[in-house]
Amino acid sequence: MLTGRTILVTGAARGLGRAIAGACAEQGARLVLADIDSAGVQAAASELGARAVTVDLGDPASINALAEDIAAHEGELHGLCNNGAVATNVGGMAFEDIEIDLWDRVHRVNVRGTWLMTRACSAMLRASGSGRVVNVASDTAIWGAPRLLAYTASKGAVMAMTRSLAREMGPDRVGVTCIAPGILTTESTEYVPAARHALYGDGRAVPGPQSAEEVTGTVAFLLSDAALTLTGQTLPVNNGYVFVT
Known part of the structure; x- marks a missing residue:
């Protein structure tokens, strides 16, 4: 399904990003x-026969350098998965206790980084004639997870950006969508308190934990x-923890 398409996945060293990269590799990307x-x-790149590039999503110069590197080496880009993010304070911090520096760091990477990465890659995505952007948000922004405000607000912004970007990029047949998973069982979520993992496991329509591999086919x-007809949509790929109407 992805044969002949050049795909960039951010946050690909481990966790969901690594799993998404694996699924794309299996489909010939x-x-x-x-x-x-x-x-x-x-x-990760060595395992998948991919090319690796270091990027700091908090640094605009690093993001621009990544896009320039792809233009020089691959010469084209058909898909961008904005998965890279920070999840600091997942698991329990009252909104009154969040430090301004923490808030700014989460939004600098999760919100500004998503915008800047999409902006840096937009010319190549438009030129492809079938560009796709998949943003990774979180269902915490749908159901309003407590004690998680910095992260939840950042992922809500990613959902909103998805809708606006879909309208701006649609005339060039670039589709922009968003997924909103819950807590997945990966090495990236081992630090999350067991009680929050249990909250999700007990509350899903399909009970129990959810692996990253259960999300990657959708991505x-x-x-x-x-997938162009789904542009602008956010898909809550969380085994039925929340539903969207």
């Missing part, structure tokens, strides 16, 4: 993997040429 963890993303489809 030409992959560029990016992460601030240089060693981790290089290891691979959204990055494909067939």
Whole structure:
């Protein structure tokens, strides 16, 4: 389904980003993997036959350099998965206790980084004639998770940006969608308190934990040429923890 398409996945060193990269590789994509963890993303790229690039989503110059690097090496880009993010304070911090520096860091990476990465890649995505952007948000922004305000607000912004970007980029047949998973069982979520994992496991329509691999098929489809009709939509890929009407 992705044969002949060049795909960039950010936050690809581990967790959901690594799993998304694996699913795209299985479907024949030409992959560029990016992460601030240089060693981790290089290891992932080596396993998948992809190319690794180090990027700091909090640094506009680093983001622009990544896009320039892809233009020089691949010469094209059909898909961008904005997965890279920070989840600091997941698991319990009252909104009164959030430090301004923490708030700014979360929004600098999760919101500004998503915008800047999409902006940096937009010319290549438009030129492809079938560009796709998949933003990774969180269902915490749908159901309003408590004691998680910095992260929840940042992911709500990602959902809103998805809708606006879909309208701006649609005339060039660039589709922009968003997924909103809940807590997944990956090495990236091992620090999340067991009580929050249990909250999700007990509350899903399909009870129990959810793996990253249960999400990746949806992302691979959204990055494909067939997904344009879903542009602007946020899909809560969370085994039925929340529903959207």
